[in-house]
Amino acid sequence: MSLATTNYLTPTGREEAWRFTPLKRLQGLHDGAAIDGQRTSLVTKSSLPVGVNFVRESLQPLASSDDVIIERVRGLAEEVSHLSIAANCELSEPIFLGRVLGALDTAEFSRVRISLGAHAVATVVLENTGDTVLAEDLEISLAPGSSLKFVTIQEFESKSVYTARHHAVVDKDAHFKSITITVGGDVVRILPTVEFIAPGASAELLGVYFATSGQFFEHRMHVDHAVPHAKSRVNYKGALVGRDTHTVWIGDVLIRAIAEGTDTYELNRNLLLSDGSRADSVPNLEIETGEIVGAGHASTTGRFDDEQLFYLMSRGISMENARRLVVRGFFNEIITEIGIEGVQERLMQRIDGELEKAGV
Amino acid sequence: MSRLEIRNLQVSVNTDAGAVEILKGVDLTINSGETHAIMGPNGSGKSTLAYSIAGHPKYTIVGGSVTLDGADVLEMSVDERAKAGLFLAMQYPVEVPGVSVSNFLRTAATALRGEAPKLRTWVGEVKEAMEALNMDPAFASRNVNEGFSGGEKKRHEIMQLELLKPKIAILDETDSGLDVDALRIVSEGVNRAKDKNNLGVLLITHYTRILKYIKPDFVHVFANGHIVEEGGPDLADKLEANGYADYVSK
Numbered sequence: 001m002s003l004a005t006t007n008y009l010t011p012t013g014r015e016e017a018w019r020f021t022p023l024k025r026l027q028g029l030h031d032g033a034a035i036d037g038q039r040t041s042l043v044t045k046s047s048l049p050v051g052v053n054f055v056r057e058s059l060q061p062l063a064s065s066d067d068v069i070i071e072r073v074r075g076l077a078e079e080v081s082h083l084s085i086a087a088n089c090e091l092s093e094p095i096f097l098g099r100v101l102g103a104l105d106t107a108e109f110s111r112v113r114i115s116l117g118a119h120a121v122a123t124v125v126l127e128n129t130g131d132t133v134l135a136e137d138l139e140i141s142l143a144p145g146s147s148l149k150f151v152t153i154q155e156f157e158s159k160s161v162y163t164a165r166h167h168a169v170v171d172k173d174a175h176f177k178s179i180t181i182t183v184g185g186d187v188v189r190i191l192p193t194v195e196f197i198a199p200g201a202s203a204e205l206l207g208v209y210f211a212t213s214g215q216f217f218e219h220r221m222h223v224d225h226a227v228p229h230a231k232s233r234v235n236y237k238g239a240l241v242g243r244d245t246h247t248v249w250i251g252d253v254l255i256r257a258i259a260e261g262t263d264t265y266e267l268n269r270n271l272l273l274s275d276g277s278r279a280d281s282v283p284n285l286e287i288e289t290g291e292i293v294g295a296g297h298a299s300t301t302g303r304f305d306d307e308q309l310f311y312l313m314s315r316g317i318s319m320e321n322a323r324r325l326v327v328r329g330f331f332n333e334i335i336t337e338i339g340i341e342g343v344q345e346r347l348m349q350r351i352d353g354e355l356e357k358a359g360v
Numbered sequence: 361m362s363r364l365e366i367r368n369l370q371v372s373v374n375t376d377a378g379a380v381e382i383l384k385g386v387d388l389t390i391n392s393g394e395t396h397a398i399m400g401p402n403g404s405g406k407s408t409l410a411y412s413i414a415g416h417p418k419y420t421i422v423g424g425s426v427t428l429d430g431a432d433v434l435e436m437s438v439d440e441r442a443k444a445g446l447f448l449a450m451q452y453p454v455e456v457p458g459v460s461v462s463n464f465l466r467t468a469a470t471a472l473r474g475e476a477p478k479l480r481t482w483v484g485e486v487k488e489a490m491e492a493l494n495m496d497p498a499f500a501s502r503n504v505n506e507g508f509s510g511g512e513k514k515r516h517e518i519m520q521l522e523l524l525k526p527k528i529a530i531l532d533e534t535d536s537g538l539d540v541d542a543l544r545i546v547s548e549g550v551n552r553a554k555d556k557n558n559l560g561v562l563l564i565t566h567y568t569r570i571l572k573y574i575k576p577d578f579v580h581v582f583a584n585g586h587i588v589e590e591g592g593p594d595l596a597d598k599l600e601a602n603g604y605a606d607y608v609s610k
Binding site: 305306307308310311312313314315316317318319321322325326328329330331332333 | 414416417418438439441443447453454455456457458463468471472503504524
């Protein structure tokens with residue numbers, strides 16, 4: 001309790017980690033002003049197969065954090081919603097998690113754990129919906145040889161605020177793949193972070209964000225190559241439309257001196273669909289050893305490619321449909337990685353709908 | 361029966377050094393069923409003519425007119441020109457990431473026909489068009505022009521020509537970058553479209569070799585932004601023997 005009411009940690013906006021975030025729109029999550037509504041919104045939406053459990057329990061954090069909101073969450077949330085998948089359990093169907101009990105007048109401080117035992121294989125889909133002011137510390141642990149595809153879809157209502165860290169700790173030969181889709185909410189700030197703890201670990205962080213009419217979406221990755229022979233790939237794609245719409249993508253990759261044989265590449269592409277929007281894109285690659293397989297990054301921000309539109313229109317396709325095809329195609333590369341037909345179709349329809357509303 | 365009439369067409373392009381005039385008064389009439397070859401040295405403005413007719417935003421029409429069956433083409437948007445019956449097979453077809461060939465073709469056919477083609481007949485149509493051009497069926501699920509070889513891009517253009525059934529087609533250096541086999545396959549596709557749809561063709565090329573496969577009714581020599589000589593197929597033979605030197609120096 002004491003942590004939440006003290007404000008010595010409160011960011012001012014001058015800190016590197018907060019310099020883009022509109023603090024005034026965080027509904028007091030960052031400065032202790034938010035009132036704890038004592039809610040627990042996370043629920044499972046699938047029946048759980050043998051070997052999978054979902055319980056509320058006390059757990060120590062997996063990893064430390066220097067994020068002030070995560071500190072506040074840890075001070076306030078007493079129990080953790082824990083989805084565990086037992087060792088050697090190979091799930092053929094995805095597990096769906098969702099939200100209930102949203103509210104805008106008070107805040108929720110949530111801790112979540114997803115853990116996979118050795119050699120477990122699973123897909124977990126977290127569908128974030130509704131009205132909410134939610135700060136979340138979500139930690140994922142992958143035991144040796146396990147593999148998780150973790151899909152989060154931020155489809156919050158228009159006044160919602162979501163600030164979260166999605167932190168994965170990846171053990172030997174385990175593979176973590178995250179697909180982060182952010183399309184709804186007033187302010188969404190997610191820290192998708194990965195920590196490798198043994199050689200042979202790998203991570204693929206994919207994301208799509210589509211911000212319209214003044215929304216603020218921030219995705220701030222951090223991949224810590226603290227062991228040799230780990231591999232990481234980051235690919236985030238964003239589109240923006242409307243006045244004062246703002247997205248931020250930060251890609252921090254740290255290759256420590258010990259991390260020989262590291263293989264990493266990160267990519268961020270932004271498509272500005274109208275005037276008045278702003279996309280910040282900052283790849284940061286810090287390399288402490290030269291004994292690596294590869295390390296690179298690329299970042300582009302641009303408007304519609306006239307040549308693409310001309311090509312499509314020269315085949316009779318209207319300007320409107322040509323733009324829709326290009327945007328759909330732009331996102332398609334990531335969306336199809338979800339691998340769940342119904343979810344993909346719903347997201348594409350949502351994107352089409354937003355494009356139409358925005359008059360693109 | 362359709363007729364594309366180009367009258368005294370003057371076109372400029374904006375560069376850092378200001379507007380540069382590229383087409384300096386082009387006159388040309390193409391009727392359904394006719395094949396016109398436009399031949400000329402590099403930089404003579406051949407591609408500018410093709411792109412100006414298709415409506416590329418890079419080019420500014422300074423004067424003259426282009427009409428298709430009397431309708432003012434220059435007033436039309438790019439997609440309206442396609443709907444009116446014009447087709448441009450591009451020298452450098454553009455990549456469209458994330459958009460599959462099958463999705464692209466169906467969207468285009470829907471736009472041009474005014475309604476979505478019935479799925480069953482459409483699948484057959486596409487399959488037939490692909491087989492005729494010796495294309496792997498897996499091609500349909502690839503992204504438009506992404507990672508295509510030069511030959512694949514040109515086959516894809518001609519496949520569209522056959523599927524979309526325009527009245528008048530402009531082929532901008534469709535022969536460039538093709539080996540002998542691909543040139544023959546692509547030319548056969550153009551000839552099929554001519555036979556089936558009574559297509560009028562404006563064939564832009566630098567070399568005479570494609571004219572062995574696609575027989576022109578008229579040959580126009582293009583230099584310095586306009587047509588400098590016109591004749592029948594035998595004019596191509598003269599160019600083959602003498603090159604463009606006579607025209608460039610003029």
